Amino acid sequence: MKTLLVAEYRQDTLQENYTELIAFAKRFGPEMAMFLVGNGSGELPRFQGPLYLAEASECGEYNPGLHKRLLQDVVKKQQPDMIVFCHSSYGWDLAPRLAVGLKAAQISEVVAEQDGKLTVPACNSKLSRTVEITDKPVVVTLQAGAFPLGSDPDGTPEIIAVSAEYTGNSRLTGYEAAERTGVDLTRSEVIVSAGRGIGKPENVPIIAELARALGGEYGASRPVVDSEWVEHNRQVGTTGLTVSPKLYVACGISGAVQHLAGMKKSEFVVAINTDRDAPIGEVADVFAVADLKQLVPVLTEKIQAR
Amino acid sequence: MKILVCIKQVPDMESKFKIDGDGLWYERDELAWRMNEYDEYGVEQAVQLKEQTGGDLTVLSIGPERVKETMKKALAMGCDRGVHISDDLCHLRDSFEIGSMIAEFAKDKGFDMIFTGMQSQDRGSAQVGVIVAELLEMEGITTIVGFDYHQHRITVRRELEGGVKAVVEAPLPAVVTCQLGLNIPRYPTLPNIMKAKKKEMVTVDGDELNRVGSLQQPGAMSVPVKQGGGLYLDGQVEDIAERLLAIIKEKTSVLA
Numbered sequence: 397m398k399t400l401l402v403a404e405y406r407q408d409t410l411q412e413n414y415t416e417l418i419a420f421a422k423r424f425g426p427e428m429a430m431f432l433v434g435n436g437s438g439e440l441p442r443f444q445g446p447l448y449l450a451e452a453s454e455c456g457e458y459n460p461g462l463h464k465r466l467l468q469d470v471v472k473k474q475q476p477d478m479i480v481f482c483h484s485s486y487g488w489d490l491a492p493r494l495a496v497g498l499k500a501a502q503i504s505e506v507v508a509e510q511d512g513k514l515t516v517p518a519c520n521s522k523l524s525r526t527v528e529i530t531d532k533p534v535v536v537t538l539q540a541g542a543f544p545l546g547s548d549p550d551g552t553p554e555i556i557a558v559s560a561e562y563t564g565n566s567r568l569t570g571y572e573a574a575e576r577t578g579v580d581l582t583r584s585e586v587i588v589s590a591g592r593g594i595g596k597p598e599n600v601p602i603i604a605e606l607a608r609a610l611g612g613e614y615g616a617s618r619p620v621v622d623s624e625w626v627e628h629n630r631q632v633g634t635t636g637l638t639v640s641p642k643l644y645v646a647c648g649i650s651g652a653v654q655h656l657a658g659m660k661k662s663e664f665v666v667a668i669n670t671d672r673d674a675p676i677g678e679v680a681d682v683f684a685v686a687d688l689k690q691l692v693p694v695l696t697e698k699i700q701a702r
Numbered sequence: 703m704k705i706l707v708c709i710k711q712v713p714d715m716e717s718k719f720k721i722d723g724d725g726l727w728y729e730r731d732e733l734a735w736r737m738n739e740y741d742e743y744g745v746e747q748a749v750q751l752k753e754q755t756g757g758d759l760t761v762l763s764i765g766p767e768r769v770k771e772t773m774k775k776a777l778a779m780g781c782d783r784g785v786h787i788s789d790d791l792c793h794l795r796d797s798f799e800i801g802s803m804i805a806e807f808a809k810d811k812g813f814d815m816i817f818t819g820m821q822s823q824d825r826g827s828a829q830v831g832v833i834v835a836e837l838l839e840m841e842g843i844t845t846i847v848g849f850d851y852h853q854h855r856i857t858v859r860r861e862l863e864g865g866v867k868a869v870v871e872a873p874l875p876a877v878v879t880c881q882l883g884l885n886i887p888r889y890p891t892l893p894n895i896m897k898a899k900k901k902e903m904v905t906v907d908g909d910e911l912n913r914v915g916s917l918q919q920p921g922a923m924s925v926p927v928k929q930g931g932g933l934y935l936d937g938q939v940e941d942i943a944e945r946l947l948a949i950i951k952e953k954t955s956v957l958a
């Protein structure tokens with residue numbers, strides 16, 4: 397099967413996740429090409445095959461209409477059977493635009509492949525769907541981290557310059573950095589995180605207490621931060637921090653993939669959750685099936701009394 | 703200003719899910735249903751825009767009869783009318799088919815702004831909003847966590863990885879897909895729940911809007927095999943705490 401891989405470039409940087417595209421494509425054979433809006437004199441993806449390159453200096457920052465047109469031209473030239481993106485802010489934005497243009501099916505957030513069939517998650521990973529590729533070309537996005545390359549990428553691509561004319565009406569006018577003030581969780585050896593299961597902001601202190609008793613810091617899942625119960629610099633996950641403490645205690649956190657991405661490298665994971673089917677079980681070394689409001693204070697007391 | 707917000711009814715994610723008889727979706731008989739979380743932010747932003755501009759706000763949902771219950775919440779939050787696109791088989795349709803149905807409904811209505819969630823909590827394809835924008839040839843901006851309207855233009859913040867945001871400006875008409883944390887969705891008050899009961903709710907037959915069919919077959923639904931292999935602790939809180947403490951002492955160095 398002929399694959400076309402769509403690599404990402406942002407704020408003058410080639411995004412490393414292109415290697416996951418390669419790892420996935422290898423399962424379908426060696427015939428792969430890549431597309432990138434990037435800097436020809438800067439860092440380029442390492443792989444063997446044609447690289448359709450549009451110059452970032454001419455294209456500017458991400459402009460969906462322009463990238464769609466560039467890709468449509470490349471698809472015409474390359475005639476791929478499958479076009480592969482990362483399921484990232486770039487991929488989930490651009491992939492459906494191309495798919496609609498091609499009248500192609502799109503399979504989003506693929507986590508596994510077997511015998512050419514693709515598995516995608518449903519209902520916060522409590523279920524999964526396995527879909528067959530029936531028509532070609534098909535557009536696919538890959539869940540972050542699902543297809544690690546396992547070795548350093550190598551090769552020197554053969555560059556084919558491409559360009560297109562398109563301005564469109566919307567404009568990316570700038571970037572805002574993530575807030576990073578105050579405590580730095582990435583240095584903490586113990587993190588106790590509060591999830592939506594804490595129920596109300598008044599319960600944040602019981603989580604903070606346990607963290608203190610364990611000599612660590614408290615963190616949070618996104619809904620707790622979105623509700624402004626805890627500051628953003630304590631959010632763990634793809635849009636927050638990536639942490640790898642010696643001990644991570646997830647209290648009332650279901651274990652959505654975006655949260656797992658930020659904490660699954662922790663050495664030891666304890667989950668406290670009333671739902672024993674919660675997907676946090678996939679990474680937990682110990683899963684206490686309990687109401688955190690009852691268990692956490694008792695645990696804190698026992699640690700303090702030691 | 704004509705505004706449309708598209709919402710989906712989804713099950714509570716803490717439910718115990720079973721596979722449906724045809725093996726294509728989850729069983730729907732005994733579930734608690736709610737508004738897709740991402741769409742709540744869409745409804746709130748749409749209501750705020752309506753309040754700011756004095757516009758007219760329609761909420762749309764595709765699905766069986768029960769989705770009207772969820773639409774009532776949107777009406778109680780401040781939408782002016784509901785359009786229920788009745789479709790008992792919507793769970794078998796792919797994002798392209800659903801997006802096409804919405805576009806078919808919206809195409810000659812002159813909406814200036816369309817809000818959708820960035821994805822649904824059950825299917826999670828993150829495609830429908832973009833497909834609607836493409837089919838209607840409107841500006842489409844995904845994953846927004848900030849929204850400002852000023853003189854028929856919008857300035858939005860698109861969330862990228864690591865919490866970085868891109869600032870994007872666009873003229874209307876536009877479609878935006880809403881990310882968690884865009885705003886703080888309001889709770890419907892009792893008087894507004896009462897008022898919502900009198901608001902107009904139109905039902906359109908889904909078949910009339912469906913002209914394309916799916917590009918992708920539904921595929922087989924399954925319960926993933928657990929890979930975790932962790933230890934599960936049940937029982938009295940006292941006992942669990944005692945055992946947890948012992949395990950933390952034994953397996954980690956943090957209490958050393």
Ligand SMILES: Cc1cc2nc3c(=O)[nH]c(=O)nc-3n(C[C@H](O)[C@H](O)[C@H](O)COP(=O)(O)OP(=O)(O)OC[C@H]3O[C@@H](n4cnc5c(N)ncnc54)[C@H](O)[C@@H]3O)c2cc1C
Binds near residue numbers: 617650674686
């Ligand atoms: C692009 C994108 C980026 C994202 N980035 C992040 C990110 O960086 N970080 C992040 O965390 N999320 C992120 N999310 C959101 C993520 O998908 C989930 O919505 C979120 O992680 C859920 O948080 P939660 O587990 O606290 O809440 P829920 O999923 O609502 O889970 C609450 C859990 O608490 C349990 N519970 C309820 N009551 C109790 C009780 N009394 N005692 C014990 N347990 C209880 C429930 O069983 C449930 O498992 C992102 C999503 C998207 C689309």
